């Protein structure tokens with residue numbers, strides 16, 4: 338609007354350097370790289386090892402970017418991550434960026450791409466948002482190889498006494514397709530063993546989580562081997578290794594495990610690797626990217642998906658625990674539109690109506706922001722609020738948010754214009770982040786629960802401390818699933834709750850900071866390869882669907898290869 342160029346137009350007009358030139362001054366030589374054209378590269382195992390070895394994690398400042406409960410369009414965490422990374426370099430620091438690689442599901446669905454936006458994007462955005470370096474395709478093939486080999490065992494052998502109604506490994510596809518949520522397979526004369534099956538989005542595959550938590554190719558292989566694909570009638574588990582799939586699956590992922598490097602519009606190097614969502618999975622990029630980045634810069638700015646009740650909670654309680662990392666500051670992204678959306682109790686979302694609302698609705702939305710600030714402070718890490726300014730935000734609205742944070746909450750807040758201005762618009766935010774990081778005491782950081790806490794204690798801690806539930810009800814198969822986890826010795830694992838991202842609660846229609854409600858947990862299963870337990874709540878879907886008018890309908894390409902509608 339107002340003639341502001343589209344993300345794609347800005348991306349196309351940006352001057353890109355050859356990726357080897359971008360990385361040369363960051364300790365990476367061309368022989369460390371496997372090039373995918375002039376602007377995308379994978380880092381070799383040797384280079385990853387070298388950079389991680391010279392990274393003393395105690396030196397690097399880890400900055401986590403999270404957000405308040407977003408509108409369905411997202412409030413700018415990726416934009417802020419890229420913009421803050423650019424700005425830290427602009428003001429003289431050495432900062433790396435690590436974000437997730439996009440899934441075609443949301444690209445063609447509602448949210449669009451995940452390469453940032455405006456003058457804070459990773460490039461080439463059209464490649465990154467589509468096929469990139471093939472990691473999502475490799476993960477989908479690897480996931481479905483397991484399915485095919487498992488069904489071959491079911492129909493061609495009696496090696497396992499598998500209960501066909503207790504197969505826990507679904508199929509996967511990198512596309513939002515609700516028609517694939519539930520089906521019967523194996524029909525017909527030669528179809529094999531008829532049974533119910535389903536597809537989940539590749540971003541929710543346990544292989545994605547395994548890729549993001551593995552140390553290296555060897556560790557990846559050991560984790561793949563441990564993945565549980567089915568249970569026998571006597572309760573025994575059947576793993577990927579039991580069906581002889583460990584080798585071929587790991588072989589399919591031999592390139593996907595190597596982290597991808599690209600550049601931002603301002604030439605800052607960025608890792609874009611791994612792509613789990615934070616509602617249906619753990620929500621952050623690979624540990625390999627994080628650990629390698631610390632061997633390249635003094636700052637690492639990374640993003641955790643959706644609101645802080647999802648991505649940030651899991652980053653703190655799962656990723657930092659398993660990866661032995663400590664955040665030095667947290668950036669909480671807020672927007673005028675999200676505050677109004679909460680203040681209006683808006684559901685379903687009507688962003689035009691939100692735009693029409695005024696300061697009164699804005700102030701009524703502070704309850705959501707305040708709850709996210711309070712939650713994050715429980716981890717013992719300083720919070721800096723970033724008010725990600727949109728074009729139509731008025732000075733009065735912006736000032737109202739700044740005053741609320743400074744005077745009512747007593748937290749640091751900076752107006753951020755990194756979308757419209759790139760690093761010029763992020764200096765105030767960067768200065769607050771540097772101040773918070775340099776003042777941080779890593780001993781103050783702590784997880785919300787301990788490894789030795791019971792599974793129920795872990796779930797109830799997240800539900801009451803983070804979501805604001807009064808208590809947890811275990812419905813469906815949850816009680817027997819918990820017993821099965823305990824019998825299998827998985828109760829020392831952290832928990833990864835699958836919950837709607839539209840609300841702090843498990844009810845998408847509840848905005849603000851819902852109180853007086855109870856969380857229903859309906860099922861639990863182990864991600865034995867990833868090393869955490871997944872607890873399903875509400876009606877969260879690991880295979881999203883397309884709306885009648887998906888973003889894809891507005892996309893096109895001309896005969897010269899010029900793309901339109903990708904954002």
Ligand SMILES: Nc1ncnc2c1ncn2[C@@H]1O[C@H](COP(=O)(O)OP(=O)(O)O)[C@@H](O)[C@H]1O
Pocket residue numbers: 344404407410411412413414415416417448449450451452453454455643725726727728756757904
């Ligand atoms: N300040 C802004 N002004 C205009 N559009 C923005 C701004 N910040 C983000 N956006 C757009 O909003 C959408 C969500 O941004 P993104 O950074 O992907 O959010 P998140 O990572 O929190 O989901 C993207 O299309 C992005 O280009």
Ligand SMILES: O=COP(=O)(O)O
Pocket residue numbers: 411414415448451613614615616620640641642643644
């Ligand atoms: O997992 C979701 O990530 P974003 O909030 O960045 O879309």
Ligand SMILES: [Mg+2]
Pocket residue numbers: 414415416451640642
């Ligand atoms: Mg994002």
